[in-house]
Amino acid sequence: MGRQRVAIIGATGSIGTQTLQVLRDAPDRFELVAYAVGRESAAVQELAAAHPGAQRFVGLSGLELSDAILGAAPDLVVAAATGLAGIHATINALHAGAAVAIANKETIVAGGELVIGAARSAAAQRGTSVLERLRPVDSEHSALWQCLAGESVDRVERFWLTASGGPFRTWDASRIANARFEDALKHPTWKMGGKITIDSASLVNKGLEVIEAHRLFEAPMDRISIMVHPQSLLHGAVSFTDGSMKAQIGAPDMRVPISYAMNYPQRSEQPARAVSFADMRELTFEEPDLQRFPGLAVALAAGEAGGAAPATLIVADDIATSRFASGEIPFGGIPALLRDACDRFGGRAAPESVEALSSLRDEVQAFSVQWRPA
Ligand SMILES: NC(=O)c1ccc[n+]([C@@H]2O[C@H](COP(=O)([O-])OP(=O)(O)OC[C@H]3O[C@@H](n4cnc5c(N)ncnc54)[C@H](OP(=O)(O)O)[C@@H]3O)[C@@H](O)[C@H]2O)c1
Incomplete structure (x- = not known):
């Protein structure tokens, strides 16, 4: 079998860096063809020097990121960004016939049926298991x-x-x-x-x-x-x-x-x-x-409730943890913010498209950034 063409979303992070170690340990099996990161940094420069043949994408998200990654025709996409930046790329990679190794749990939790449905249809087309297409990394x-x-x-x-x-x-x-x-x-x-x-x-x-x-x-x-x-x-x-x-x-x-x-x-x-x-x-x-x-x-x-609750949880938690990190809310404010956001938005139906998920995200973000502890 030839070498696997690998693309990494989030290549400079904790999972991304360890993925690169696994890849470099087996040069006969894997070839890095593309990688995406959030920002320019010394780490991206080092990566560019170590893998001059791979395409590099900085600061893209949504469909732009998806088009960029799939343009490199990967066999395997490692989804290792935080948050929802890679959700289009994950879904579209599955549709395009690439396997996805997914560390990015936010995408699975918030994307729900959108992501699992894409994996299920890719698996049906190839006659494989769903998990062979969408491979857990957690x-x-x-x-x-x-x-x-x-x-x-x-x-x-x-x-x-x-x-x-x-x-x-x-x-x-x-x-x-x-x-x-x-x-x-x-x-x-x-x-x-x-x-x-x-x-x-x-x-x-x-x-x-x-x-x-x-x-x-x-x-x-x-x-x-x-x-x-x-x-x-x-x-x-x-x-x-x-x-x-x-x-x-x-x-x-x-x-x-x-x-x-x-x-x-x-x-x-x-x-x-x-x-x-x-x-x-x-x-x-x-x-x-x-x-x-x-x-x-x-x-x-939120998991028991289903509907929009898991996606609400993901978006609210992203804001809650960063507000805690910047000293705006206490640690005990995290669960309180999550509860209030889920009470407010969780009762809605699950988003039926990535666009619907994005508009829910905008509303939950707006709520979460102005939320104050009681
Ligand atoms: N770390 C673990 O041991 C572990 C274990 C299980 C699951 N996970 C899951 O794996 C995912 C990654 O976690 P992590 O700990 O590796 O996070 P991390 O160290 O914070 O790294 C995140 C990576 O995503 C990149 N990124 C951010 N925005 C991006 C964008 N728009 N496009 C492309 N890349 C972007 C970051 O690049 P910049 O730094 O340039 O922004 C960085 O390379 C998360 O979903 C996490 O829950 C992690």
């Missing part, structure tokens, strides 16, 4: 995907996602509500971009991941459970109807799920650090506390 979803290998989905009893619990796992509610930005950035096990690190501290990220799993695996929300597992070694598990449970275990290293998605259906020969049984002497699991982490409760409720 570590928990990669774990579930790996657990499902060789299984039939109608024999699944329950999906389990683990959460590290973040830096505030042992804090009381009032201390969490007043946590500082620097505290929220101290993730105990994963090194990630700023937005997802704050979402991991509020556990909103885990709520987004339950919705992401609900979409990707087409499973009811109430069949997906969360376990707080501070060691971050067991990333996800699936219980089956015969009483068996499969789990995926590995070091907290995003190169593993990235590489699994890029190399699928094979595994890479470039190992990450392997986990030993000595590392696993103590694996602990506890239920998440929805009282201390109200943002998780709001996110799960």
Whole structure:
């Protein structure tokens, strides 16, 4: 088989950089043909020097970004930007016959049927599974995907996602509500971009991941459970109807799920650090506390409600985390803003087009930037 033509959206970020490592480790399998980033930076200059043959796109979004990326005729698009900038590109790449390795959970959660529907029709056309076309990169979803290998989905009893619990796992509610930005950035096990690190501290990220799993695996929300597992070694598990449970275990290293998605259906020969049984002497699991982490409760409720609620959650959370980062609202303001935005807009029908999603986004953004804590 020839080399895979790879395009990366968000090439200078945490996932983008690790994707480039996986790509460079296997030059016989992958060729970088295009990449997109938000702004000019020293990192883009370095990338341009290292990959002079690849097309570079800076600061594009929507259809412009989609046209640019697809112009390079990729076989595989790695969606690794934050937010919704890449949603057109993701949907159109699927329609154009490229596989998409998707880290960008915002697109799956907010885009819902628009994204999954595109993956479903691409899969039907090629006679493959939906997940072969839209490949999970989020570590928990990669774990579930790996657990499902060789299984039939109608024999699944329950999906389990683990959460590290973040830096505030042992804090009381009032201390969490007043946590500082620097505290929220101290993730105990994963090194990630700023937005997802704050979402991991509020556990909103885990709520987004339950919705992401609900979409990707087409499973009811109430069949997906969360376990707080501070060691971050067991990333996800699936219980089956015969009483068996499969789990995926590995070091907290995003190169593993990235590489699994890029190399699928094979595994890479470039190992990450392997986990030993000595590392696993103590694996602990506890239920998440929805009282201390109200943002998780709001996110799960948005997933249950469906309609416009998941998209509202994504847009409001983007603004809420950046307003927290700039000191405009307290950490406890994040769940409050999300709840108010979902109350206001979540009852609407799910957007039926990317344009409808964009206009909902504009309204939720306008509401969220002027929102004040009670
Ligand atoms: N980091 C992780 O370990 C992890 C794990 C699981 C899932 N995820 C998900 O993966 C996605 C990326 O996360 P991250 O942590 O890698 O974020 P990040 O470090 O903040 O990187 C974001 C990347 O997106 C780029 N970008 C922003 N606007 C863009 C645009 N309009 N067009 C193209 N690129 C654009 C940024 O470029 P500039 O810097 O130039 O703006 C940067 O390269 C998120 O959806 C996150 O939830 C991340």
